[in-house]
Amino acid sequence: MTPTHLALSPLVVRLFIKPPLVPLIVIGCLIDGFLSFGNLRILAQSIGTDGIVVVGMTIVMISGGFDLSVGAVLAMGGVAAVTLLPHGILPAMIGAGAVGGIAGLLNGTFVTRLAINPFIATLAVMVMVRGATLAFTNTRPVVSLDDQFLHIGQGQPLPYSFMIMVAIMVTAHIVLNHRPWGRHAYAVGAEESASAMMGLRVRRIKTQCYLISGVLAGIAGFLLAARLGTGSPIIGETTALTAASAALIGGATLKGGEGSIAGAFVGLVFIGCLINIMNLIDVPSYYQRMTIGLILLALVISEGMLLRLRQR
């Protein structure tokens, strides 16, 4: 809800208040090295892989769900990619997407067919995927020195991961706003029983949302592994929360039926800049973890309080 009595346009709110992106970037410009080409590349790279996950998370949240498993799926995608690399780049990418898709289908099946609370279902899938990945790699990272693969992790002048993210975001934006399937996803999230009565195939749409989220997390894992040259079974611990924070900042809610890709992108850039600035001024990683926790707490508390105000 925007403070309409202040007559602020949604765009101003989006850029200055929730989140305070422009003030943050102004602060960033004062810091030595923030605007350097090298740093902006690092920023674009981290936004690229996270952003692909954010798209999936936003779609799942629009349909009224949540996906805690994306971090573990990201790690599994990276490990799958490096493992399949001897067979070529394309099989590696397809493999990463496919293992992510399997995890997404599991999520979707548990949520829609077994009627399990999405948080619990995806938490269980998260643990299963993490366990399977750790078992498969014997808890050690898998390394690749394939030139072609490492090249995909780079890209000039913009990192490939960032360009792929932009393409995925534009597609998702069009599908969500201008295609029947996207409108159905919003309807299912906003009012599930009414959507079912209108003849929408609620279970199928929700399962497809989880499938998309899984595939995207797998592909993000592929790109991250290409950037690092390593498929690590333990990365992605904070991914789900970062992605959820970006989606929540962008207007998605835990109740479903709301949210947009454009908003999530602003949220993503905000979090990306915040972490980047913290790295530049040598803030230890513990404080970054703390900050994400604080942002998330502030977001859910404000969502809860606004909901309560609206009900009164």
Add this chain to the structure above:
Amino acid sequence: MHIDRSTALQRLNPLINLVTPIWVVLAVLVIVVALFFDRFLSPQNIVSILQQGVITGVVALGMTIVLIGGQFDLSTGAIVVMAAVVAVIVGPSTGTGTFLAIVLPILLGSAVGAMNGLAVFWAGANSIVATIGMQFLLMGVVLASVSGQHVRADNISAIFTGLAQSQFLGIPVSVIVFGSVALVLAIVMNNTVFGRHIYAVGGNIETARRAGIDVTQIGVATFMLSGALAALSGVMIASLVGHVSPTSIAHYEFPALTAVVLGGTSLAGGVGQPTDTVAAILVLAVISNVLTLLDYQYPIQLLVQGVVLIVAVAYYAWQGAKV
């Protein structure tokens, strides 16, 4: 006469409720495993199963209460770590030190619980996301305050070490602590107004509010209880190992949640028994022990836990749908 007998039965509720599906599962599991593994029933192995189980078990008991109240508490894993670190930093070498090393973490744990409870019941935040946020915040604070380093205490007093390591009549003290906590909670949940109010809040929060229950107060109390018990578990870990590496302590919230759900506590709230959580903890400890005897490492254990959680949730959902 009839009424008298039924109230007498109700007073015995905790005992009658002992015979639930999960206890049957436990009994069958123990018999089957004992038939296959000779080592399983050896006193040392049983003591090690119990010692392993109770640390998760104390966390799970607190989460049971929160879940009966209709909410989730996933911050417990971080509270365990915080409590263990604080206990070691306080330095349980002298008498006062030992007292503080036990009491201070528990007070801090309930303070964190109170913050969770206020965020959820006063501000109306989604409990899963809010407590995960709290988990990150708290882990960040703990790691920052010790700079991610290992903490160690010197000259730990015998009383503090005894909390987890000594035995009384052949039973580890930690098991006795766990048993008493479970017993007290079973009585509180079934035989006190406070306990009934928690079931009411979890069953239907709006009805409970209209019936005049101070929902916020009850809700915050459940989270404080969960925070305090998670902290107690952290103190037990500190007592067991004497030194703490904050990054190497496992995420206790997940096995604890698995146990709570396996014990039949409803994810929607309003249904559940602390005693059933005890059975579920023992089932998980036996499974984990069998996997260890078969030489399966942590990843497989993680995988099995995820499967157990899904099967348990699906089973109870199916049971609920049948009624």
